[in-house]
Amino acid sequence: MKRFALRPFALLATLAVASGIASGYYHFVHYDTKTAPFLPIYEKFDLASLPGKTIQYYISANGPTKLAPRDSLTSVISQVRAAAMAWNVEASDLSLAFGGISPEGAARNGPGIDVIFSDEIPPGLIALGGPTKRADDMAEDADGRSFVPIVRSLLVFNRDLSQRPSYGDAFYLSAVHEFGHTLGLQHTLTSSAMSTEITRAVSKAWPLAADDVAAISLLYPHPQFQSATGAIAGRVVLAGDGVGLASVVALPPRGQAVSTLTNPDGTYRIEGLPPGDYYLYAHPLPPALAAEVSAANIVLPKGPDQEPLQAGPNFETQFFPGTREWQQAGLVSVAAGAVTEGLNFSVQPRSVPFIHSVQTYSYPGQYGVKGAFVNFASPRGFIVAAGAGILSGPASAARPAEGLTASVIGDGVSVTGLRPFTSEFMVIDLQQSGPQLLDGPRHIVFSLDGSIYVLPSAFTVVQKGPPSIDAISVAPGGLQNRTLALSGANLSSGTRYWFDGQPATLVQTAESNAVVVAPPAPAGHVAVVTALNSDGQTSMFTQFNAPPTYSYDVSLEGISTVTITPDRLPVGADSVIEISAPGAMFTEGQALAGFGSSDITVQRVVALSPSRVAAAVRVGANAAAGTSANLTIASGLKWFVQPAAVTLRQPDPERLAFASPDQSMTASETQSALQPNSNATLRILNLTQAGIAAGLSLTLGDKSAPILAASPGQITVRIPNLAAGPVLARLTAGGEIALALLDIDAPPPSILSVFGTFSVPDATRPASVGDLLTVLITGIPDLGTQIASARASVTVGTTSHQVSDLVRIWQEPVAYQMQFRLGSVPAGRQNLIVMIDGRTSASFPIWTR
Structure with missing residues (x-):
């Protein structure tokens, strides 16, 4: 090593x-x-x-x-x-x-x-x-x-x-x-x-x-990351020598840039590029600004002797394949899973970049927002800019530098002029230059005396102004006055709402108003409420100086005591603990727990009730037995620290425990997961004949689960009628208790019938290729009046078919109807199987010819 x-x-x-x-x-x-x-x-x-x-x-x-x-x-x-x-x-x-x-x-x-x-x-x-x-x-x-x-x-x-x-x-x-x-x-x-x-x-x-x-x-790549993205590779040279720490940028015409720095010999490789077309340009690091200790203040790469490797010389920014005019640059195509190589730059020297460190702002309200957003439906179709080299003259009469030009990369927008603004800023006037203007980033190229500077995402085009929240009131719905009606401007179905840094739960939405459930918070807490739109704008763009707030009820119950069971955790093992905290208002997805120690990691937290959660935890093998750890629990904006909540103990290889999740359950030949109203066999570590004789009981989600059979190391149980999702399993064997978090799967779809235009496709009236077949399905949750056809598929024999329609026809009980055209399949009896959201039905026989 x-x-x-x-x-x-x-x-x-x-x-x-x-x-x-x-x-x-x-x-x-x-x-x-x-x-x-x-x-x-x-x-x-x-x-x-x-x-x-x-x-x-x-x-x-x-x-x-x-x-x-x-x-x-x-x-x-x-x-x-x-x-x-x-x-x-x-x-x-x-x-x-x-x-x-x-x-x-x-x-x-x-x-x-x-x-x-x-x-x-x-x-x-x-x-x-x-x-x-x-x-x-x-x-x-x-x-x-x-x-x-x-x-x-x-x-x-x-x-x-x-x-x-x-x-x-x-x-x-x-x-x-x-x-x-x-x-x-x-x-x-x-x-x-x-x-x-x-x-x-x-x-x-x-x-x-x-x-x-x-x-x-x-x-930290996900296994599919490399195959889903592409790469660009080449070299930057000046007078034949490689330029180290040159920045090479892949710039989509209407999208966000991705870039990298060159190796000491000038070679580079930009990975992680979404498939598409890109402009490619290379530029040097900017000069050190005030208080910076080195060029660009970058932590330099280190060689084998651990000495830093310096950046190469300054050079003129240029686009591939060797031009300072972006309009003359060629687009480079990137394909998923492929590398486009040989994209080399031969650059020209320059003592110092003339323009650098440019920043832009827009003014949707009374103060500047960075990055800039431009809505051409408003009267403010401009941005302001500051940076080294773009202004000249004394501070009292600063103006755009003589000969400075700016142009926009990206469709539909052009620069109409540059004009003074303040001693440090200038205005860049913009106009829509095409009939259809799509949202997204636009880039600006500044040019002066033959040199260029490129600012990716100089502004983002949007179709409306930033959201604002003008009124907050308590709406019917209970939850301790946390169901709230919000109204304002530029709100939509895609708007998210944060109370401080915690998202609210969206109940319903309409144009310019919404009903949300605010996250739990301490009594009397005053939360700042922010609207976040999918186009990148937030209500802070115009409401930062006087943001809307919501004051929580001063009579809300607080957290005063926390009980943990068990409170002694074995070193080097996985455990499940149950945490009781009256007043916490736990909500699934908003409950957190942590022990403030890298010796104990929380792998999962499940809200069991407003006052109870279960947590799967792992204690490291190098943790010291006999030490204790604090427990922090959080529910939305509420949090509470319980000192010395758990103590670590010596490993106990003979303790009663559920096997790890991937080993703990077996099921019937047709069932691959725990499902309500079915039988399953659970593997239990250290379950002995003596423990069985002392008496067994099992609860799943606080419901009794009948134990049908038991033998050392395993039990067969009947899963009660439970909703899909995680449940806390509690097994008692004599005086020992074992806890686990088990996942209950939704039942699979059940096919009630299959029929063609005039008849059921049986042995006497088989279906033909091209026939429109209708399948009636039950056993799935209510997913709305219509389900996207991409969520379902039908297989007849070994041939998969695309679903053309999936509509709810009954609500009590829930039943759906799907249709498809029969493709080419062998004649005779065929098994038809439906899959919806990854859940597969049992086979249903039909006949074809």
């Missing part, structure tokens, strides 16, 4: 460097050679060492000391949790999970992310984040690629949040950004979440851009 002599760094100094500007999706990189070929070795968490491929983050109990008006510690914690959740993307195998609130400096043995609040943040920064501890030895991932394992990461927030309220987009996006650093990502200039605030063009409604998704997914 290769060993790196990784050097320790001063904590906040290291994080401050990591928070400067860098370019393209980029990771913390090492090379084990000084000559080509250069293969990047990334720093990342070791998925193989993480239970469930999940990294836990722990929020310090020592929170901020100063807050803005209308802000609260409850809101801060909820926004941090929401920011972590943003990185749980389908294309990545890594998940982030709340590990609890714990004392600052608590000892933790395994990998994790510590979130703390500090007074030592450099001036002007709200947060810092990045890896702080790495393994000495390299490891190999599942694909055989070497990497440097991150052991611990740190996210530090300023304890003074009086100027940056947590409910605003800026705080949330800073938290998303810093979590990206803790996972192994550096900065970008492609207007993504991992950009600094200078070029960031994401919002609370769109927290991640394509560059961010590619970056995290390349570090």
Whole structure:
């Protein structure tokens, strides 16, 4: 195993460097050679060492000391949790999970992310984040690629949040950004979440851009990620020599950019590109800004001697295949699962980029919004811009630089003029230049004296203004006055509603109003309510200075006591615990639990009732028996810490326990899962004849489940009539109790009959190819009056058929009717099988000819 002599760094100094500007999706990189070929070795968490491929983050109990008006510690914690959740993307195998609130400096043995609040943040920064501890030895991932394992990461927030309220987009996006650093990502200039605030063009409604998704997914790829995306590869050279740390950007005409930095020999490979056509351009890193310690303040890659490898020389930005006029550039096609190679750049030298670090704003209301959104139905069809090199003249008479031009990449929009605005900003006037204008990002190319600067996602075209919430009132529905009616402007069926950082449950929606259930919160808590639209806009665009709020009932019951059963957990084993917390108002999907320790990971939480949850937990093999851990439970915006909630004990190989989920259940030949009103056999570890003789009882979801047969190691039970979903199983054998979380599957579809246009296709009147057949189905839940045909299929014999219609015909009991055209099948008796949402019916006989 290769060993790196990784050097320790001063904590906040290291994080401050990591928070400067860098370019393209980029990771913390090492090379084990000084000559080509250069293969990047990334720093990342070791998925193989993480239970469930999940990294836990722990929020310090020592929170901020100063807050803005209308802000609260409850809101801060909820926004941090929401920011972590943003990185749980389908294309990545890594998940982030709340590990609890714990004392600052608590000892933790395994990998994790510590979130703390500090007074030592450099001036002007709200947060810092990045890896702080790495393994000495390299490891190999599942694909055989070497990497440097991150052991611990740190996210530090300023304890003074009086100027940056947590409910605003800026705080949330800073938290998303810093979590990206803790996972192994550096900065970008492609207007993504991992950009600094200078070029960031994401919002609370769109927290991640394509560059961010590619970056995290390349570090921790889902098995289907590579096959679903494509790649571009080539080299950047200047006078025949490779240019290291040049940024190469793949820019779709109407979409988000994805980019990377070159290796020391100038080679590059942009992976994670959605299939489509792209412009391709290369540009140098920008000069260091004030207070930056190096060019672009990037954490430089390190060679085999652990010395940093410097960036190559500055050069003129150019589009592929060698032009500074984007209109003359060729589009590069990217196909899923394929690499387009040989896309090389031969660039020309330039001492310093003249234009760089440009940022844009729009004004949907009284103050600027970044990134910019433009709605041409409004009178404000312009954006404002600031940046190095685009203005000239004294501050009192600043104007666009002489000869400066700007043009838009992307259909339907053109620049009509540049004009002064303030001493630091200019106005870019825009107009719609086509009959049909589609939503999405547009890019701007600035040109001056033969040099160009490209700003990806300079603005986003939208069809209406940002949402706003004008009124909040209690609606009928109970739930302790948490059913609320919201009304406002530019609200739609796709609008989401957040109370602080916690989403509300949508009950019904109509144009400009909605009914929601607010998440649980402490008595008297005042939550800021935000609307988030699917076009990327939020109500904070116009309501940040006076956001709508909702005050929770002051008489709401709080959490005062928490009971955990069992409260002693064996080291090196999986367990299920039951947590009782009166007043918690647990809701499925909004209940969380964490022990503030990497020794104990929570793998699953299931809400059993408003006051009870069950949690599947795993205690690490290296945890110390005899130690205790605090328990944090959270329900929506409510949270509570129970000190010394559980104690770790020595392993007990003879304890009564359900087998692991993939080994615990067997069923009949026609049944592959636990289903209501059916028999199943459960495997029970250490169930002895003596335990059976002492008496057995089993409950599933608080319902008695008759035990039909029992023998050492297993029981056969009758599953009661339960709704589909997880249930807590409780087995009592003598004086021992075993708990487990089992999943009850919905019953399969049941075919009542099949008939053709005039008759049932039996042996005397078989169906013919092309006949329209109708299938009557029961045994499925009410899925609405009509189900999308893509959710169902019919197989006759071995031939699959496309469903053309799927309509509910009865509601009590629920029954659906589906139709299909019979394809080519052999003559004679055939078995017809229906599949809906992955559930397969028993076969039904029909005859064909």
